[in-house]
Amino acid sequence: MSIDPPFQETCNALFKGPFVRAEDEKFVVVEECELPLIDMKCLTLGQKEREKCIKKMAEAASEWGFFQVVNHGISQELSLGNPDATCLRQFSWSEALHISLADISRMDGYKTTLRSTIEAFAGTAATLAQSLAETLAQNLGVKSNYFGEYCTPNTSYLRMNRYPPCPFFSDQVCGLMPHTDSDFLTIIYQDQTGGLQLKKQGRWLTVRPNPQSVIINIGDLFQVLSNNVFRSMEHRVLAPKQVERFSVAYFYCPSYDAVIQCYGKPAMYRKFSFREYKQQIQKDVQATGDKVGVSRFLL
Numbered sequence: 001m002s003i004d005p006p007f008q009e010t011c012n013a014l015f016k017g018p019f020v021r022a023e024d025e026k027f028v029v030v031e032e033c034e035l036p037l038i039d040m041k042c043l044t045l046g047q048k049e050r051e052k053c054i055k056k057m058a059e060a061a062s063e064w065g066f067f068q069v070v071n072h073g074i075s076q077e078l079s080l081g082n083p084d085a086t087c088l089r090q091f092s093w094s095e096a097l098h099i100s101l102a103d104i105s106r107m108d109g110y111k112t113t114l115r116s117t118i119e120a121f122a123g124t125a126a127t128l129a130q131s132l133a134e135t136l137a138q139n140l141g142v143k144s145n146y147f148g149e150y151c152t153p154n155t156s157y158l159r160m161n162r163y164p165p166c167p168f169f170s171d172q173v174c175g176l177m178p179h180t181d182s183d184f185l186t187i188i189y190q191d192q193t194g195g196l197q198l199k200k201q202g203r204w205l206t207v208r209p210n211p212q213s214v215i216i217n218i219g220d221l222f223q224v225l226s227n228n229v230f231r232s233m234e235h236r237v238l239a240p241k242q243v244e245r246f247s248v249a250y251f252y253c254p255s256y257d258a259v260i261q262c263y264g265k266p267a268m269y270r271k272f273s274f275r276e277y278k279q280q281i282q283k284d285v286q287a288t289g290d291k292v293g294v295s296r297f298l299l
């Protein structure tokens with residue numbers, strides 16, 4: 001298996017020269033174990049339950065140095081694949097972490113490298129997205145402060161995608177199933193593994209990775225705003241065969257109250273709010289497993 005971690009180049013010196021691992025450091029799988037499980041809910045119950053739970057936690061910390069917790073209150077938005085998939089067509093061989101930009105700014109006291117990296121990326125992406133949106137909308141007749149007013153940094157979000165190598169690789173398995181993005185536009189930063197494909201005139205085309213560039217993807221809202229001049233294309237990601245793939249997507253979204261309407265005559269879509277759009281998608285996905293998208297609002 002060829003491995004290409006992005007840090008390999010910068011840490012190259014570490015990989016050179018003789019290196020022998022001590023016997024007890026080798027990656028030998030001995031036996032699987034189940035870590036002690038702590039239910040945080042027990043801490044909020046009566047005195048007796050609470051004490052039992054604290055004791056169990058202390059024992060685990062002492063005996064194992066590890067334990068697992070449930071009911072921890074951390075957002076469950078870290079998803080592996082698509083647990084709701086009922087067939088392979090709806091399944092995505094990937095996991096994604098959604099980070100709302102409002103959450104990052106509330107991470108006071110967590111001045112970690114991760115936080116500052118995410119903040120820096122999001123800040124740059126936000127400026128780029130607004131500038132691209134304003135530029136694209138220039139000739140549509142959209143008022144000049146439209147994006148500045150409706151798309152504050154907190155209304156957009158980041159998604160960090162990880163596509164592990166897929167041992168069941170076949171044309172049936174997608175890293176990310178075909179979809180369109182429900183925003184104005186998306187900025188995709190992908191590694192050099194490749195696998196992103198878009199559908200153009202009925203044919204799937206692979207996007208060649210370019211380390212110098214980020215990918216911009218027109219979303220559904222811009223298709224409506226532009227009265228179908230700009231297109232929100234279906235795209236997907238192939239499951240990688242042997243190496244894992246990473247990407248970060250910045251979704252440039254308005255506030256839920258923003259009114260999305262066509263600029264151009266005759267209007268092809270009726271006016272709707274972003275809230276209405278998201279709710280409709282949720283309804284459709286629950287009912288059919290698929291997002292119907294902007295065609296729901298065609299006049």
Ligand SMILES: O=C(O)CCC(=O)C(=O)O
Pocket residue numbers: 159161176181188190196235237246247248249
């Ligand atoms: O991973 C990619 O290159 C694309 C990700 C994507 O389309 C998405 O997150 O909506």
Ligand SMILES: [Fe+2]
Pocket residue numbers: 179180181186235
């Ligand atoms: Fe997408």
